[in-house]
Amino acid sequence: xxxxxxxxxxxxxxxxxxxxxxxxxxxxxxxxxxxxxxxxxxxxxxxxxxxxxxxxxxxxxxxxxxxxxxxxxxxxxxxxxxxxxxxxxxxxxxxxxxxxxxxxxxxxxxxxxxxxxxxxxxxxxxxxxxxxxxxxxxxxxxxxxxxxxxxxxxxxxxxxxxxxxxxxxxxxxxxxxxxxxxxxxxxxxxxxxxxxxxxxxxxxxxxxxxxxxxxxxxxxxxxxxxxxxxxxxxxxxxxxxxxxxxxxxxxxxxxxxxxxxxxxxxxxxxxxxxxxxxxxxxxxxxxxxxxxxxxxxxxxxxxxxxxxxxxxxxxxxxxxxxxxxxxxxxxxxxxxxxxxxxxxxxxxxxxxxxxxxxxxxxxxxxxxxxxxxxxxxxxxxxxxxxxxxxxxxxxxxxxxxxxxxxxxxxxxxxxxxxx
Numbered sequence: 001x002x003x004x005x006x007x008x009x010x011x012x013x014x015x016x017x018x019x020x021x022x023x024x025x026x027x028x029x030x031x032x033x034x035x036x037x038x039x040x041x042x043x044x045x046x047x048x049x050x051x052x053x054x055x056x057x058x059x060x061x062x063x064x065x066x067x068x069x070x071x072x073x074x075x076x077x078x079x080x081x082x083x084x085x086x087x088x089x090x091x092x093x094x095x096x097x098x099x100x101x102x103x104x105x106x107x108x109x110x111x112x113x114x115x116x117x118x119x120x121x122x123x124x125x126x127x128x129x130x131x132x133x134x135x136x137x138x139x140x141x142x143x144x145x146x147x148x149x150x151x152x153x154x155x156x157x158x159x160x161x162x163x164x165x166x167x168x169x170x171x172x173x174x175x176x177x178x179x180x181x182x183x184x185x186x187x188x189x190x191x192x193x194x195x196x197x198x199x200x201x202x203x204x205x206x207x208x209x210x211x212x213x214x215x216x217x218x219x220x221x222x223x224x225x226x227x228x229x230x231x232x233x234x235x236x237x238x239x240x241x242x243x244x245x246x247x248x249x250x251x252x253x254x255x256x257x258x259x260x261x262x263x264x265x266x267x268x269x270x271x272x273x274x275x276x277x278x279x280x281x282x283x284x285x286x287x288x289x290x291x292x293x294x295x296x297x298x299x300x301x302x303x304x305x306x307x308x309x310x311x312x313x314x315x316x317x318x319x320x321x322x323x324x325x326x327x328x329x330x331x332x333x334x335x336x337x338x339x340x341x342x343x344x345x346x347x348x349x350x351x352x353x354x355x356x357x358x359x360x361x362x363x364x365x366x367x368x369x370x371x372x373x374x375x376x377x378x379x380x381x382x383x384x385x386x387x388x389x390x391x392x393x394x395x396x397x398x399x400x401x402x403x404x405x406x407x408x409x410x411x412x413x414x415x416x417x418x419x
Contacts, residue, residue, distance in 0.1 A: 020046060020049070020050055020053075020226075023050060023224075023226060024050060024053060024054055024057075026224070027039070027050065027054055027197075027224055028054055028057070028058070030224065031054065031058070031149060031195050031197065032192075033192070034190065034191060034192030034195060035195070036186045036190075036195060036196045036197070036198075036219055036220055037195075037196075037197045037198070037220065037223075037224050038197075038198050038199075038204060038205075038217065038220040038223045038224065039051060039197050039198065039199035039200075039224050039226065040199070040200065040203060040204065040205070040223060040224070040225050040226070040374075041225055041226030041227065041376070042265075042375050042376025042377070045226045045227065045228065045265060045266060045267075045376075046226060046266045046267070047153075047199050047200075047226050048153060048199070049266075050226060051067065051151045051153065051197060051199055052067060052151075054149070055067060055149055055151065058149050062146055062147075063146055063147050063148065063149050064090045064092075064093065064141075064144060064146045064147070064148045064149070065148075065149050065151075066083070066086040066087050066090070066093075066141070066148065066149070066150045066151070067086055067151045067153065068082040068083045068085070068086040068150065068151065068152050068153065069082065069153045069154060070082050070152060070153065070154055070155060070157075070158045071153070071154035071157050071158070073158045073161075074161060074165075075127075075130075075162070076127075076130045076131075076134070076178050076181075077122060077125035077126065077127070077130045078122065079130075079134075079152075079158060080121070080125060080130050080133055080134040080137065081118045081119075081121045081122035081125065082118065083134070083137055083138075083150070083152070084097055084101075084117065084118060084121040084137060085114045085115065085117060085118035085121075086150070087137070087141070088113075088114035088117050088118075089114065090144075092144060092145060093140060093141065093144055093148075094117075096140040096143075096144070097121075097137060097140060100133070100136050100137070100140065101120075101121055101124060101133075131181050134181070134185075135181075135185065138150075138185050138188075138189060138194060139188075139189075141189075141193075141194045142188075142189045142191075142193045142194040143193070144193075147192060147193055147194070147195070148193070148194045148195070149195050149197070150194065150195070150196045150197070151196075151197045151198075151199060152196065152197070152198050152199070153199050153200070154199070154200050154202075155198045155199070155200050155204065156200035156202040156203065156204040156207055156320070157200060157202055157316075157319055157320070159175050159178070159179070159204070159207060160202065160207065160319055160320045160321075161319065162174045162175050162178065163175050163207075163211075163322075164319075164321075164322050172211055175211060175213065176211070176213055176216070179208070179213055179216035179217065180216060182216070183216050183217070183218075183219055186219035186220065187219055190219075198220055202316055202319070202320040202375060203371060203374035203375050204217060205217070205223070205374065206367070206370050206371045206374050206375075207320070209370075210367055228263045228264040228265050228266075229264030229265075229266060229269070230264060231258055231264065233264060234254075234257075234258045234261075234264035234269050235254040235255065235258060237266070237269050237270075238253075238254040238257055238258075238269055238272075238273055239254050241270070241273045241277075242254075242273070242288070245277055246286070247277060247280060247286060247287065247288060248286055248287035248288070249287070249288050250287060250288065250289045250290060252290055253288050253289065253290060253292075253293055256290055256293045256294075257269070257272050257273075257276075257293055259390075260272075260293065260294075260297045260301075260390060260391070261389065261390060261391050262387075262388065262389050262390025262391060262393070263388050263389045263390070265389060265391075268301075268389070268391055271301070271306075271309060272296070272297070272300075272301060275296045275300040275301065275305075275306075276288050276292055276293065276296050279292060279296055279300070280292070301391060301395075302391075302394055302395055302398055306395070310391075310392065310395045313377070313392060314330075316375075317329050317330075320371070321368075321371075324357075324358050324364070325364050325367070325368060328350070328354065328358075328361070328364050328365060328368050329368045329371070329372065331350055331407065332350070332365070332368055332369065332372065332378075332385070333372070333377060333378075333396055334396065334400045334404045335350075335404075335406060335407055336378060336385060336386050336387055336393070336396075337387065337393050337394075337396035337397040337400065337401075338397055338400070338401055338404055338406060339406050340386060341381070341383050341384040341385060341386040342369075342378075342384050342385045342386070343383055343384035344384065345408060346384070346406075346407050346408060347365055347369075349407040349408040349410075349411045350365060350407050351365060352411055353407065353410060353411055353414070369385060372385070373385070376388060376389075377392070
């Protein structure tokens with residue numbers, strides 16, 4: 001552990017991969033058994049790191065590893081091009097791909113970069129050809145001399161983009177067409193020669209359930225969910241980082257960090273350490289104190305420098321939800337941050353407030369609460385729904401408290417009665 005380095009903002013492998021061995025072993029057993037897997041978990045949990053570390057280890061044991069990040073893909077043609085780019089480093093696969101695509105990839109395939117290869121592949125794809133070309137590429141992977149492990153990362157964001165940005169109300173049809181194609185590929189390649197892991201920080205299951213398409217992902221079972229570190233692991237990571245950088249810790253520092261974060265999200269543990277370390281370097285100190293922890297939580301994690309990092313949580317919801325549903329999600333999260341929880345009375349007030357604007361508001365509230373639970377924003381208790389992460393709750397409260405009036409107060413001010 002002493003060789004571990006801070007990894008804020010990037011995925012990690014090798015010696016920097018910290019204490020996900022049980023999850024890694026379980027995921028590996030499923031992949032080696034030939035199962036296509038849905039890898040889920042809220043943002044910043046380390047899903048990409050787990051997938052990449054597994055790919056690295058499998059490659060050492062004779063597999064070919066392809067990692068396709070489709071977060072920025074606008075359509076299925078883009079997604080197929082991303083898969084082609086992911087296969088570029090594997091020379092045997094590249095040769096197969098190039099033979100398939102020789103009509104529009106005429107360069108010496110050994111001399112062009114992976115990105116240029118993707119651009120040329122994309123130029124030859126359209127709405128009528130992506131299914132066939134994608135099927136051919138996956139077939140080439142399945143026929144390769146080594147078993148192939150393919151990760152398609154952030155697929156739910158891609159599907160949400162298909163759904164919400166399509167014109168003419170055809171978004172659901174586009175999602176259904178793509179998922180039907182993907183299901184056929186998973187069914188076709190079920191012998192372990194090609195194993196696909198689909199991952200994402202926005203829940204795929206709530207999305208397809210909302211659209212009535214749950215059967216389209218039934219070949220991605222069993223679902224594998226990545227959760228937060230427990231307290232012991234969070235403290236061990238923080239102390240391993242301090243040991244690596246030779247920074248002393250006053251008694252209780254690592255415990256105080258965990259207490260303020262509220263839950264052991266790996267990225268947040270790393271981010272908090274990084275801010276404390278940078279502060280110690282700037283002030284020429286070789287120790288961290290409890291006072292430093294309190295100060296950097298308020299001025300660093302919750303301050304302007306922490307805004308970009310935490311704003312990702314809000315941006316992800318905007319990408320995943322249509323505008324009306326996103327507005328409801330923002331109301332629920334603001335209510336949870338400022339009032340402490342969203343109970344049944346607050347839910348009824350929200351429905352009353354929006355009933356004239358959104359006819360199906362009650363169903364949308366139910367859907368949003370499911371999404372917010374699945375994606376790790378809120379947890380459920382006997383009192384209602386509340387933030388699991390103290391950091392995210394405090395950030396949301398600081399961001400919206402001045403401009404937010406609790407739901408039931410607002411309903412009363414508008415002439416309505418508390419339900």
